[in-house]
């Protein structure tokens with residue numbers, strides 16, 4: 001390992017689903033990796049204060065699962081051992097969408113594990129802890145990053161430690177995986193540098209989530225369920241996944257003036273308003289475990305760090321700090337894991353050069369754009385179809401929506417296209433594969449028939 005080292009110490013801010021994979025990626029290339037986390041971390045797969053979204057459905061896409069398994073070999077077995085439920089995507093998942101109640105079901109050969117967000121994070125944390133050169137410091141809140149005197153290179157992070165004292169930690173590289181990106185934006189602002197341009201899609205989403213014991217009389221023909229109403233009619237959605245310990249988690253999603261309520265009667269009434277009764281019928285008699293949790297998500301935000309002319313060396317924003325995706329599509333953890341694979345690959349490639357950390361951030365931003373492109377487009381296009389969504393709609397939105405609708409029709413009748421479409425939705429393949437000329441021709445032919 002000694003020959004691969006390119007720095008003495010790296011610091012990761014945040015032990016969430018971006019920070020943990022990032023720490024793993026750094027561990028092969030730095031003597032020490034320190035993860036600073038403001039929370040007290042639980043000894044098991046339970047909730048904690050710093051990630052309030054973890055009370056809601058958190059689907060791990062097959063592409064994210066694959067990336068986590070690359071970083072932590074045997075990760076799927078760890079998940080299975082901890083009680084995560086294997087779901088054969090396309091077969092065990094009942095997908096109800098306009099025109100298809102349900103969408104034709106087929107075994108597409110893709111398995112995605114379903115579990116709570118605390119379980120996937122706990123599993124990743126346990127794997128990170130096996131690395132002797134990674135230390136997680138809990139109850140440490142990062143305050144700002146420090147630039148080396150007389151230069152622009154970030155050389156340390158200042159934080160409040162578990163005793164409430166101020167401490168400074170020197171680092172060759174600081175990865176900000178704090179969710180919000182405040183350290184990075186704060187540094188750019190305080191040093192008079194331009195902030196990245198942002199693409200903001202005002203989706204104004206409300207989430208309400210409840211957990212249930214899976215009843216003995218649960219439907220035998222599906223394990224997981226997704227119901228989407230037409231975007232033009234408000235786009236209500238219901239998402240239900242199995243969890244470890246024989247539970248279901250069920251999230252209702254509404255937009256703008258029509259968000260699901262936080263009381264049980266209101267929750268149940270809202271479930272009745274979905275286009276089909278599948279969710280309502282499943283939960284109406286099921287035993288509820290705990291109350292109804294709510295979450296508001298005003299906007300998806302993509303920061304274009306790649307467009308900045310320069311960026312302070314020694315610093316790297318990561319995960320949600322770069323792009324916060326509309327959670328309905330279940331992409332954030334998966335994209336963060338893929339970014340960690342990218343970071344590891346860049347460090348491997350650059351390790352052979354002199355000054356490998358100089359220029360790391362711009363190289364990362366450029367390649368991360370390619371990773372982000374597909375999930376962003378998959379979410380943005382249907383989001384823009386909701387009339388109240390705020391943001392700059394692309395000029396070709398109508399054509400893209402029409403193509404998407406045609407593609408769904410084709411996927412319903414053709415197992416190969418269904419598989420390809422699913423692989424794109426699960427971030428196993430880029431969206432461009434769906435623009436294959438033969439597929440485009442067949443979609444056009446279907447549209448002409450219609």
Ligand SMILES: Cc1cc2nc3c(=O)[nH]c(=O)nc-3n(C[C@H](O)[C@H](O)[C@H](O)COP(=O)(O)OP(=O)(O)OC[C@H]3O[C@@H](n4cnc5c(N)ncnc54)[C@H](O)[C@@H]3O)c2cc1C
Nearest residue numbers: 014016018038050053058059142179319320327330332333
């Ligand atoms: C309602 C909702 C549902 C979602 N559903 C899904 C889903 O189904 N699938 C999916 O893949 N993604 C989902 N996401 C997104 C997912 O939660 C994130 O994309 C993912 O957790 C990666 O985020 P992150 O690690 O960058 O940030 P976070 O998960 O927010 O983690 C940030 C970490 O940094 C810590 N921290 C913050 N500030 C400091 C500081 N100053 N010092 C030290 N530590 C700090 C926090 O305590 C936390 O541990 C959802 C998000 C929301 C809001």
